[in-house]
Amino acid sequence: MILAAGRGKRMRPLTDCTPKPLLQVAGQPLIEHHIEALVQAGFKELVINHAHLGEQIEAALGDGQRWNINILYSPEPAGALETGGGIFKALPLLGNAPFVVINGDIWTDYNLAHLAPPEDKLVHLILVDNPAHNPEGDFLLSSDGLCSEGAGNRLTFSGIGIYHPTLFAACRPGTFPLVPVLKAAMAQGQVSGEHYTGRWVDVGTPQRLEELEATLSA
Secondary structure (H helix, E strand, O other): OEEEOOOOHHHOOOOOOOOHHHOEEOOEEHHHHHHHHHHHOOOOEEEEEEOOOHHHHHHHHOOOHHHOOEEEEEEOOOOOOHHHHHHHHHHHHHOOOOEEEEEOOEEEOOOHHHOOOOOOOOEEEEEEOOOOOOOOOOEEEOOOOEEEOOOOOOEEEEEEEEEOHHHHOOOOOOOOOOHHHHHHHHHOOOEEEEEEOOOEEEOOOHHHHHHHHHHHHO
16 A cells, blocks of 8 residues: 555645645656555555545556556545544455555665565564654664664654554544554554665655655766
8 A cells, every 4th residue: 555645735835736646756756666666576456545636646547557556546535534544444445464555755765575464463664764854763673673662762664564454453434643553553562673774765845855856866
């Protein structure tokens, strides 16, 4: 699943007429970088949620035939449902097995073929070094690969994770964030993680988009 329902307020005015996932970087929409990486990793089924200008996303990507994959869409009401609510709404499309979720507004060279469902956990998160805009990080990663909250040398959640549908068993339809759901699972020792030290960018502002464009062009 690619999360593509955000309004992209920090990217305005670029997102006033264009949904953030369709902003161009290195000659193609940001979301297409994700699709190509998923295809190279062997994925064949893809769900994309959308809200703001979502019809543009469907028109640009279609049913996935261009990449020889199947794309389904999970439209959300105006204002979107936040990450947790968006994933929960899409569960009927995602099936009963663990699934990968990627934020639509990141760029990374992480090899998605390395992703594998944790054998005895509900969640597996990819964590990265803390960027300048998130110096305190998000979660701790222990030496035995467990994620937790609390003080310490925290890392930043990359926006890439594997989730078992059971994670959302206690949730209800509506608008809600993902982080409290993750923290509840962490308290039960149900979240594993790995530290990726390669390239990763949260493309959250026009400046970061310009910097990424310059980096990839070089």
